[in-house]
Amino acid sequence: MNGSPAVAAATRRARQGASGGGDAAAPGSFRLVVHSADEAVRTIRREIGADARVLSVRSLPGSGWGRFFGRPQLEVIGEVKRPEIDGMPASGAALLAGETPGMAIAEPAPELPPAEAAARAKEDESDRRGIFPELLRRAERALPARTAFFGLAGSGCTSALCKWIAREVLDRRKGGTVWRVTLDRPVRPSVLDVFCEALRVPLLSWRPGMPEPGDGFLQVDLPPLSIGPENEVNRKLAAWLDRERIAGRVLVLNAACAADSLRAACAAGRAAGATHLVLTHLDEVPHRGRLWECLIESELAPLFLATGPGLSGDMEENVVGALLRRPGSSAGF
Structure with missing residues (x-):
């Protein structure tokens, strides 16, 4: 995915701060579709920066013949810390845009039934606690x-x-x-x-x-x-x-x-x-x-x-x- 137009465009947007310049990643959410956990770590560090935080990781099932012969894909959802100006939180969050594989707009999630929401929360608990990134750092x-x-x-x-x-x-x-x-x-x-x-x-x-x-x-x-x-x-x-x-x-x-x-x-x-x-x-x-x-x-x-x-x-x-x-x-x- 290195050098793809989607990643390049998303990188320019991620590198713009609240004032329209600087090297800080824009606050908001991001979504990556990559082929391995190692690729996810490298891409996040290179394209987004140290302020990125991984919220969830899941495997994406292939379609058609890709289920049998295609490379596995991982979907990584994360966020970038929101800056505060004069003690007040920023009024909005800029979303990273692009096409998969690479960066894509993180659309607002629909409201889930309570049972499904509880199951999702339990499934992603380890990622919220930083276990998944810690394993990648160890590797x-x-x-x-x-x-x-x-x-x-x-x-x-x-x-x-x-x-x-x-x-x-x-x-x-x-x-x-x-x-x-x-x-x-x-x-x-x-x-x-x-x-x-x-x-x-x-x-x-x-x-x-x-x-x-x-x-x-x-x-x-x-x-x-x-x-x-x-x-x-x-x-x-x-x-x-x-x-x-x-x-x-x-x-x-x-x-x-x-x-x-x-x-x-x-x-x-x-x-x-x-x-x-x-x-x-x-x-x-x-x-x-x-x-x-x-x-x-x-x-x-x-x-x-x-x-x-x-x-x-x-x-x-x-x-x-x-x-x-x-x-x-x-x-x-």
């Missing part, structure tokens, strides 16, 4: 070059690491090194050995005093976390991560687990300094709505969803957008 946290993947046994941690290495090497044309850390546990051959050999990525067993890796990324495969209040294994992992200056710490969770198990795993991951979150086994989760609680309460940056068993592919980096869609379709809930 923008870049993953450091030195990163470790860890999680409970059975979380699919090694498979998630393989997916990320494949994305870095095959799609982003990056190079680097992988460390396997055992911390006195026996070394067991895994799919990581064959995978790194196939991609020609060095896989080294970490030992004290070993040379630092060269240029490029450093990805670390750690032994499983354990659950418990006084856990020596987790303390050793956290101490090792601090000592080796591993700033990126990706907690991998099996999304098919019960809510209590996810909470316990999140607590163990945060105690080890987790910074990012990966949810695996999404192909085994028919109702993804329950994952919002885990995503919000974890306070971690969502990195990607593992949507299948493949070691390259079967992943979705637009976590928020993927959870807004029904599994296997482009339509919203």
Whole structure:
């Protein structure tokens, strides 16, 4: 949508202040139709400014063949703060105009029956409280070059690491090194050995005093976390991560687990300094709505969803957008 006439025209109107000039966005409402949550954030920041506030976000169902083959669309409704002159609120609000996708006039909503109005209010409650924008801000946290993947046994941690290495090497044309850390546990051959050999990525067993890796990324495969209040294994992992200056710490969770198990795993991951979150086994989760609680309460940056068993592919980096869609379709809930 960059460079479209509708966006350009709306931008000029949004950049005019109450006095007819200046850089402040005009007070009023706006509506965006975009293809992803990331695109919405970029467009709002670029075209409207920091005063914009998101009121609601919903998926738009496609029409015709677009329901099956078209790109998903999100409708974002928001407002720009109204300026006050001499202590009095402005008498009117200028509306942003345009055509979709892009900016469009936010027409006054018709009066709804009480039951429907209550349902709408409940549906948009999370957006009014700023939860959706907060998730998008978290998703923008870049993953450091030195990163470790860890999680409970059975979380699919090694498979998630393989997916990320494949994305870095095959799609982003990056190079680097992988460390396997055992911390006195026996070394067991895994799919990581064959995978790194196939991609020609060095896989080294970490030992004290070993040379630092060269240029490029450093990805670390750690032994499983354990659950418990006084856990020596987790303390050793956290101490090792601090000592080796591993700033990126990706907690991998099996999304098919019960809510209590996810909470316990999140607590163990945060105690080890987790910074990012990966949810695996999404192909085994028919109702993804329950994952919002885990995503919000974890306070971690969502990195990607593992949507299948493949070691390259079967992943979705637009976590928020993927959870807004029904599994296997482009339509919203």
